[in-house]
Amino acid sequence: MTRSPAAAIRSAEDLLAYIPFGLGHWPRESLVVLADAGGQAGGLLRLDLPARCTASTGGQLGRYVQSVLAPGAPSGVFVVVYTSARPRTGSGLPVLVHRLVRTLERQGVGVRDCLYVGDEGWGHVDAARPDAPWGRRRPLDDIAASVLNAELVFAGRAWGPEPTPVVLPAPSGPDAEAIRSRTAAHAVRAHPDPPDPAWARTVVAAWEDTLVVAGRQPDGRGLRVPVPLDPDAAGLLLAGLRSRTLRDLLLFQSAVGPSPVISDLLLDTGLREAKLREAVRTEVRGRDAGPRDPAPPGAADGDPAGHRTPAERCRQAPVDRDAFLRAGGVPLLASVITGSVALVPDWARLDAAYRTLEALAPHADGQVRCATLTLLGWIEFARGRGSRAHHLLDAALREDSGYELARLFDRFLDLGQVHEWARHPSTAWHGGHPDAA
Known part of the structure; x- marks a missing residue:
């Protein structure tokens, strides 16, 4: 929606x-x-x-x-x-x-x-x-x-063709070979997973710098030029996406803003493996049980007493975001992925992340291409654009049918799930591209 x-x-x-x-x-x-x-x-x-x-x-x-x-x-x-x-x-x-x-x-x-x-x-x-x-x-x-x-x-609005299966162009341009070379040079640092924290924070810093570039608007009508890629930064980001930990970290920080708390939680091996994956699986098991009966008139979904849901409460952002994240821990971060979320989305950052991933995807292959397509699909899921999300996730699964995160998001779409952000006027995406009003 x-x-x-x-x-x-x-x-x-x-x-x-x-x-x-x-x-x-x-x-x-x-x-x-x-x-x-x-x-x-x-x-x-x-x-x-x-x-x-x-x-x-x-x-x-x-x-x-x-x-x-x-x-x-x-x-x-x-x-x-x-x-x-x-x-x-x-x-x-x-x-x-x-x-x-x-x-x-x-x-x-x-x-x-x-x-x-x-x-x-x-x-x-x-x-x-x-x-x-x-x-x-x-x-x-x-x-x-x-x-x-x-x-x-x-007013300069426009609409484009119906969403179709995703076919990525071949990498081109004078920097394509340089990006490939720098990706290979950086890739050795992506393992083991989680990677070395100092290197991981270097990747996060490069991501933040790239989001700043991607978020710039050349004029006041929403028109944007392709994101310019510095070969070394692009190679570093593509190598970072080989790590599931870094992939998830970039997803969370694109959605809720930079925070050392997210890095601390995800770069700890025990926390990530034992808690994040279990929190996500618990939510999926609950959804696989079948659709819940709609709430009675006047009551919010999932709150039969009529109280506000977490997504409705999140319009009042916490004064200390890091304290809020630390108190919520990994289950709070997992709620961003699954759509049962109590965090205010930063749509300007997510739009910039989308454009960055679009620019990186043609230069990616294998697991890294799966990661870029899956994150693009998740952003479309969070925006409420299920058809586009479906095509992107299909493309990821054509690369690797067993890619776990793509299968998870695809399952959400099969169940008819809508991300909580898209269901509430205070948190929904309101467009940001010429082809979407």
Whole structure:
């Protein structure tokens, strides 16, 4: 689920114009739910249409949508179906949509409007009657001519192609050979794992310097140039990613900011192996048990008494972050990975980390390529962009089907998990690239 800067929805055409900007692409064979935040666009959730459209599937989807949107407490939602098929009244997709809408309304989520978009036009859906024909088609040109579409285009917004399987380009440029040579020279320091603490801190310092470069904006409209790579720094970072400990350390410090506490916790062999891995596995076992029943109306997910969840509380950042990290220890760090998190994300750092990993990935191979693709996939998971995360994790698993962290994140996606950051307006990613509003 993604959250984007507020946009006023004045008409059905505005609604349909906004969705591809919010998602970053035009959806295909999808169910899209947009939260109404008092006349502004709120959280945006896209799901693949199921292979078999039945009433029971519609009920399951309705309960899932309500559980994902519950922390944001939307005043209502818009439901939009994108399909190239011609739905037959009284069966299939109309029945699914009818049950989905009924389920949402029973859960206290009002449906403001229900629409469909096909290859030849769009129209309204009378979701109250599964046997009612789907509304008269209107031309797709109406969407392009909407007021909101013009405003977004004028503001420099854009959306790109649908996410596709990831194919990394071959390393190129005058520094490609130098990066390969420096990676090999530094790689001998990556083992044993955890590596020597002094060398590990050298890698972390190089990472911090690179994030500063990657975070620079050449202008005020969100356009960015490729991250320049210093061959020695790039070789050091790629060698560091051979170590699982350093990989995890860079992930955590990209998300929550530099802290010696994270280094101290992860560079201790006993702590990392005995506690971090067990904390993550405990969370995964809990999720493998199956989806929890949605919380009752007025209660936050996972808190039936109605108290705030950790993600809701994290809008008040602790005064002493290092003391907070030290008190929480490894289980708190593990919550960043699994999505049951009580830390405020630093999205500027994570966006810079993403662009750095994008620049490093073509120069990586084997386990290091798995690491770069897996971390890119995790950042997309944390952003709430499951389709992009799925393609990146697939690419990592094509390199090594047994790569543990990629399999873990892929399992989260298979279970329909949404990272806690993406579920709360105060912690969600609000874009940062030209292809995502």
